[in-house]
Amino acid sequence: MTATQVNEHGQLTHLLQLEGLSKAQILQILDTAASFFNPQDGSIVKKPVLRGRTVANLFFEPSTRTRSTFELAAKKLDADVLNLDIGTSATTKGESLLDTLQTLQAMHIDMFVIRHKENGIPQYCADQVGPRTAILNAGDGNRAHPTQGLLDAYSIRKHKGDFENLTVTIVGDIRFSRVARSQIAVLNTLGVKELRIAGPDNLLPENADDLDVVVHRNLDDAVRDADVVIMLRVQKERMDSDLIPTTDAYFAEWGLTKERLKLAKPDAIVMHPGPMNRGIEIASDVADGPQSIILDQVTNGIAVRMAVMSLIMSGRNSG
Amino acid sequence: MTATQVNEHGQLTHLLQLEGLSKAQILQILDTAASFFNPQDGSIVKKPVLRGRTVANLFFEPSTRTRSTFELAAKKLDADVLNLDIGTSATTKGESLLDTLQTLQAMHIDMFVIRHKENGIPQYCADQVGPRTAILNAGDGNRAHPTQGLLDAYSIRKHKGDFENLTVTIVGDIRFSRVARSQIAVLNTLGVKELRIAGPDNLLPENADDLDVVVHRNLDDAVRDADVVIMLRVQKERMDSDLIPTTDAYFAEWGLTKERLKLAKPDAIVMHPGPMNRGIEIASDVADGPQSIILDQVTNGIAVRMAVMSLIMSGRNSG
Amino acid sequence: MTATQVNEHGQLTHLLQLEGLSKAQILQILDTAASFFNPQDGSIVKKPVLRGRTVANLFFEPSTRTRSTFELAAKKLDADVLNLDIGTSATTKGESLLDTLQTLQAMHIDMFVIRHKENGIPQYCADQVGPRTAILNAGDGNRAHPTQGLLDAYSIRKHKGDFENLTVTIVGDIRFSRVARSQIAVLNTLGVKELRIAGPDNLLPENADDLDVVVHRNLDDAVRDADVVIMLRVQKERMDSDLIPTTDAYFAEWGLTKERLKLAKPDAIVMHPGPMNRGIEIASDVADGPQSIILDQVTNGIAVRMAVMSLIMSGRNSG
Incomplete structure (x- = not known):
């Protein structure tokens, strides 16, 4: 028998995933x-x-x-x-x-x-x-x-208010990321206006079309006019494999810098689930900058x- | 000076062993x-x-x-x-x-x-x-x-009531088992009718005659008409030594199966101190069966x- | 900005070191x-x-x-x-x-x-x-x-009362010892009459002259008429290096024995921050003897x- 995480009264009895929660x-x-x-x-x-x-x-x-x-x-x-x-x-x-x-x-x-x-x-x-x-x-x-997805939703609501008018961008290794999967589930349920994902081709999910997201293959496009930019951690396993070239090359193409962040809305917030690889997926001055809410997460x-x-x-x- | 575990008022001050407790x-x-x-x-x-x-x-x-x-x-x-x-x-x-x-x-x-x-x-x-x-x-x-011996006594009393009418069988590596030693001490003090031990010759205790137990060298005889069957864990050290042949051979001779359990009383209970080696000292369907009280222990x-x-x-x- | 451990009202806000506390x-x-x-x-x-x-x-x-x-x-x-x-x-x-x-x-x-x-x-x-x-x-x-220095001060006050009349000797590897450094700071602030340090030449601090201590290069002289004798642990790193010869030679020259302790005041107390190397910096009968307050520390x-x-x-x- 497959256990459900919500009982017949709509009450939470487990927390297994965010998919399926209303x-x-x-x-x-x-x-x-x-x-x-x-x-x-x-x-x-x-x-x-x-x-x-x-x-x-x-x-x-x-x-x-x-x-x-x-x-x-x-x-x-x-x-x-x-x-x-x-x-x-x-x-x-x-x-x-x-x-x-x-x-x-x-x-x-x-x-x-x-x-x-x-x-x-x-x-x-x-x-x-x-x-x-x-x-x-x-x-x-x-x-x-799921708790990461929920705390991200909490943090976005706290800093940005209602979800309906927000454009949220998730950048990095979407394919192998449980964090991204839970973020996508919760943000779509909460009804963000536009949910974008972006990353190297081989780190995009195979089922991207089913996810109700807009896929970008270029960081500038992905960040442009976004209200929320979520950078994902590059896992060590990925660095050790052939899936990403060098960390410098990754940063050049996919790292969030001050310049790139200027493409987003002026009051955009920057998020990261931690722990960060400074200089790989995010520049230190962005991580510690005024738009970062990483520690509040x-x-x-x-x-x-x-x-x-x-x-x-x-x-x-x-x- | 040797410390005693009971003070002059008969109160417990340490718990070192079950031998000597009234x-x-x-x-x-x-x-x-x-x-x-x-x-x-x-x-x-x-x-x-x-x-x-x-x-x-x-x-x-x-x-x-x-x-x-x-x-x-x-x-x-x-x-x-x-x-x-x-x-x-x-x-x-x-x-x-x-x-x-x-x-x-x-x-x-x-x-x-x-x-x-x-x-x-x-x-x-x-x-x-x-x-x-x-x-x-x-x-x-x-x-x-000692706490294992006590929890076993508690579990037997809960499921079987008084000890005086019970036949209890302990099976396996009695010789090297602190669990068996504490079980034998507590069950004899509590006055079970018959306490049996059984296992391969080289895993029976050297002082079996002093222990007030009936020794069996055959699992069928040991289990026959028992009220309680306690299976002991085969320790990895024993498997790595020459003391037991192969785990398959051990199971064939000393493993508790459904068929063998039928020799015990119909309402006999099955116990194990855990963690179990399924398929070595106990068959999975017995461990998970209706007569098992292993998790209640x-x-x-x-x-x-x-x-x-x-x-x-x-x-x-x-x- | 360098944080201070005492705020403008003189209240402790961190505990970083004993130097600077009044x-x-x-x-x-x-x-x-x-x-x-x-x-x-x-x-x-x-x-x-x-x-x-x-x-x-x-x-x-x-x-x-x-x-x-x-x-x-x-x-x-x-x-x-x-x-x-x-x-x-x-x-x-x-x-x-x-x-x-x-x-x-x-x-x-x-x-x-x-x-x-x-x-x-x-x-x-x-x-x-x-x-x-x-x-x-x-x-x-x-x-x-610092908490070691404070507990040592507490222990000395408890057993010896006021600090002004006390001669305190610290023996061993002063140079590499954070314990000694905190002891020296707190005991000087509390105003002991005489604070002595003693140990092999290469384990004495380079800045001994600045420390407001009397340096001894001989254990008998260091212990003579002391009220408090604090033995420091010989760290394993020091034994593995050339800084001390053999543990036997160390004990012969710098180990606190019953005989040497007799040179101190008759009611002198013996202290050690633990864990002890018995037979290296301290003899077992001193560690367990009536003048030892090591466990009270x-x-x-x-x-x-x-x-x-x-x-x-x-x-x-x-x-």
């Missing part, structure tokens, strides 16, 4: 995230709505950065957090993923945050767990990174993850 | 464990009886699984938990175990959960620490794994560890 | 530390003054021991604690220290505890972070280890770190 559901997440900020000083407040609950971080791909954001979000909600270093123990004993998951579930863990290099593992886990256990996808293969990521966790928990409690 | 003391632990379950929904409740206390996991042998159960138990009691990665730091600086222990004790840690590959290390630590500090044995060498393990921790702490406070 | 500021830290001990039983009390705050341990040099003391201190103050294993993740993705720091700061972490093998990294971080974020130096290169270290964290947080809140 505009209302996404806006509810963004509004809930907004409620975690103290309006006086912009700090993130502690709300003990997960007191007595346990959240386990199950990262099969190491990522201190992303793991930390989920850990912080869970702790701000007063959950007990378990960081499971899967690489070094369970796997070396030859236990299967399913046995590991069922064993951890038997420990009455309420929520698993899962990152895995293979597509579909979070969905597989959601299919296996019982009704008390929630799965949060923290990135699977090149398929989905990180802050918003904490609140968005708190929102997802608290909505899932309240959906489960009332479900 | 039936009343063991039943008190099981009853306390039962009190941590919410009778309405079977969830494990949070009780802040260790608020302000610190529990340190000191695992000299890595085990994400067992460490997690102790960490969860401590957090459910609201203790502060410290996971000490001993392999990578203190030891590389050449500090002795005793200096490490004394230094950590000086940090006013209330309870150490210790796993070590050498027999007797938890006892040694209990001998060294002062009256404020408790030692919990999370497995030493092939000597004892994991759940009970959390409550049993909470019980041990809270009893030790209340014994120390009143001592 | 006697009154240091005594305030020691008095605050004392307030965290329960006068009845000497236990360290839990005070939730950092509830809702987040402390991140950012250890670029591994140290389970020191990291644990900061983690415990933060948890005793009810902070959420994040242990960031920098070696394995962010750095392998090629992110710069500054980007890592800014990203973590964007997660609204209130306090960073930083250890780094290079001098000046905590100061650099303090220069970069915004007014909401505090930096605690947990040891940088051979430059400073560890205990005091928890309270001193709690004091620093709580003072910084209250300074920031009122600042």
